[in-house]
Amino acid sequence: MPKINDYVPIVGEDIIEELKIIGEKLKGKVVQHINSTSVGGGVAEILNRMIPLMNELGVDSRWDLIKGGEKFFQITKKFHNALHGMAVDITDEEFDVFLQVEDENIKTINFYGDIIFAHDPQTVALIKKKSDFGDSKKWIWRCHIDVSYPEPKVWNFIKQFVCQYNASVFSAPVFSQNLPIKQYLISPSIDPLSDKNKELPPEIINSVLDKHEIEKNKPVITQISRYDFLKDPVGVIEAFKLVRKHIDCQLILAGNTATDDPEHDKVLSKVKEKAANDPDIHILVIEPSNNDIEINALQRASDIIIQKSIREGFGLTVSEALWKKKPVIAGAVGGIPLQITHKYSGILTHTVEGTAYWIKQLLNSPEYARKLGENGHEHVKNNFLITRHLKDYILLFVYLYYNQDIIHL
Amino acid sequence: MSNPFRFYTRLNLTELLGVKAKNLAELLEGLKSVPGSSIYYHTHRFLQQHHFLSPEPPNDFAYWVSNILQENKLGEQLASIDIMQFKKISELREEFISVIEKHINTSQIIREAPGGAEFYFMKSVSFIIPTRQIVNNLTEFAEAIKKVSINSVYFHMFEARLRLEREYNDFSNWFENELGESDLAKKISSLDFYTHTLDSLRQKIVFFIEQRINAQNK
Known part of the structure; x- marks a missing residue:
């Protein structure tokens, strides 16, 4: 795992120095993160990376897990889908089972932290323990998912608990809710030192291209995302076909094999059908064990990266691409407009035709495409790296003990 | 002093x-x-x-x-x-x-x-934090402003003026009131901060200060 000073060559000594200064302000406080799993999933991934760095910065951070059986996690998966806006039928009995498991966890978890940081709906009802401690502990609920159009029954159930926290955190403004408690905007981040984002030698990039039989002397347009209708891979192929009427180029669609999405196979077969064995359309299904380095190499080998999502959580693949100085054309949904300012640090589109238009523009204007990539890289460096994420969390912890808008530390 | x-x-x-x-x-x-x-x-x-x-x-x-x-x-x-x-x-x-x-x-x-x-x-909730850079004259100032983070330049030029309602930016204020450098103070405060990148603003300030130091040394 990287150390905090490993980030100095990337973001500068001054930024790391500022983190160390604010980290000192939490001396004596213990931050206790609670979530549902230590491996797999975005929350576990970011906590695994952030907690050691937090401790290095002097913020005593620890991590506990709730326990829940198969039935509990089936119910919370339903919650997850409902909060994403899917019509899901949840029975009263299922709500009861959820609450029983939360009560059991309340009995067994040692709430030793000064700041209790609960992640996602699986932990939301732990707040019932708050009254036992009076005001001596601060409670934060961190929502990692897109709740812009939640299914009302489930959201109202969750909301009754959220309202009891001292503060809540959302990843994008569009996810914020009408709540009686404070809400903070803290976007997720990428780690520039991870396998997915670190610099790669040309021989590794070339070996990945060779493995997938991708030509090196023809422009490459790529979308990295799981095979899901909400990522519109079929629309990407349609846009590509419009472009190829005028420009000789190739398309890569790359996604994971590992998925618990029942629609995965259906989407993949639709994509293959649409591609109709076109030799310039490379449909890749990447094994999870090779995933990070291969995705990194494919992004670095691309001329343009697409993220044509119709709905999106945050869409960190956009930041990953921008970090590699690639011009990105993406759907203006979820957290993507935070990462791309249209025509400054990338291109935002709404339609297949618009996507095709901008692919042609960028392939024919390499200087402008290069400038977009460079601006995007700077934007990510300032706003979407793990160092900014650390800063936001530390400031939030400090701010729990203040009430004014301007604080002299 | x-x-x-x-x-x-x-x-x-x-x-x-x-x-x-x-x-x-x-x-x-x-x-x-x-x-x-x-x-x-x-x-x-x-x-x-x-x-x-x-x-x-x-x-x-x-x-x-x-x-x-x-x-x-x-x-x-x-x-x-x-x-x-x-x-x-x-x-x-x-x-x-x-x-x-x-x-x-x-x-x-x-x-x-x-x-x-x-x-x-x-x-915006602002946290204002002292850095280790403390300077006594123009030469020290020119060195320090090259080292501090861009957040520091931002604070003294933008936030102090408008959000803390200090009327002038902090740099011009100090040059005029503590060093008696009215012309330098005016040169900096008359810049349109909002049409520069923060780095180019920093470079411009350094340029004006070094110009003034060179004139003093002549």
């Missing part, structure tokens, strides 16, 4: 206010009711997040009106509001309100933002 200058830095946490607008009338309503720290946030966010860009994108209100509502004329008017003219956020708020009210009173069409593209009001 003059008082030394201590460099501070400033970090920001963003609070979501739970207030959103889907058309100009709602934007106007929000502009009138949100705290000053929200007006400050939306007129300075691009500057901080895109401080490397030149030309940089305009304030959030102008960007939303132009790019989401497609009201290009009003967007241009909002983008061209000269923030340097204002010494208080309350005055800046009034200017935005006045420009939008004029437009609403003469406009026939009410445009609505598509779902998910509404304007979300946020506010």
